[in-house]
Amino acid sequence: MCFQAVRANWSHLYEFLPPELLSWQTETDAEIRIRHLLAEWQMRQLFIFGVWDNETRTYLGETYLANADWQVPCIELGYFLLKEHTGKGFATEAARGAIRFAFEYLKVARIELQCAADNQASIHVATRCGFQEEGRFRQRNHKKDGTTVDRLWYGLLLSEWQATFVDEK
Numbered sequence: 001m002c003f004q005a006v007r008a009n010w011s012h013l014y015e016f017l018p019p020e021l022l023s024w025q026t027e028t029d030a031e032i033r034i035r036h037l038l039a040e041w042q043m044r045q046l047f048i049f050g051v052w053d054n055e056t057r058t059y060l061g062e063t064y065l066a067n068a069d070w071q072v073p074c075i076e077l078g079y080f081l082l083k084e085h086t087g088k089g090f091a092t093e094a095a096r097g098a099i100r101f102a103f104e105y106l107k108v109a110r111i112e113l114q115c116a117a118d119n120q121a122s123i124h125v126a127t128r129c130g131f132q133e134e135g136r137f138r139q140r141n142h143k144k145d146g147t148t149v150d151r152l153w154y155g156l157l158l159s160e161w162q163a164t165f166v167d168e169k
Helices: 002-008 027-042 090-104 120-128 158-164
Strands: 046-052 059-069 074-081 110-116 132-142 148-157
Touching: 027 046, 046 090, 059 090, 074 090, 090 110, 090 120, 090 158, 110 120, 120 148, 148 158
Parallel strands: 074 110
Antiparallel strands: 046 059, 059 074, 110 148, 132 148
């Protein structure tokens, strides 16, 4: 189900998908990758969460935590939605769930998020989740269409999240 949804949304997701997903051609490819992802979860390297509509049980996209630095400790948040489900608050809700998991279960002190400066939807999610813009790397994001745009870097500290969102459990 997820494999077909991602393939059907290829043109929308192409810019955001990691290279490993771009090589998927069959459900067998996806199954092999899922086994690899399970191992990454167990090694605390990558945590991927499916995003599903609670009412219709429809697959909407994913959110993930990756690139951990356990010395700080901090981790990076990312997400994507299928095109027809954007702009409805699902990404914000999913991101908040992953943020809660990172702070409460993984015990990180900070979460980072980065996005292209022209990705208004991602900027909106970051802001609604309480992230603070910490930097702008000029001409740092090479897009798959060959253009280059600025990359924005955001951070959210445990203390900021506790002061703002902890009562929303």
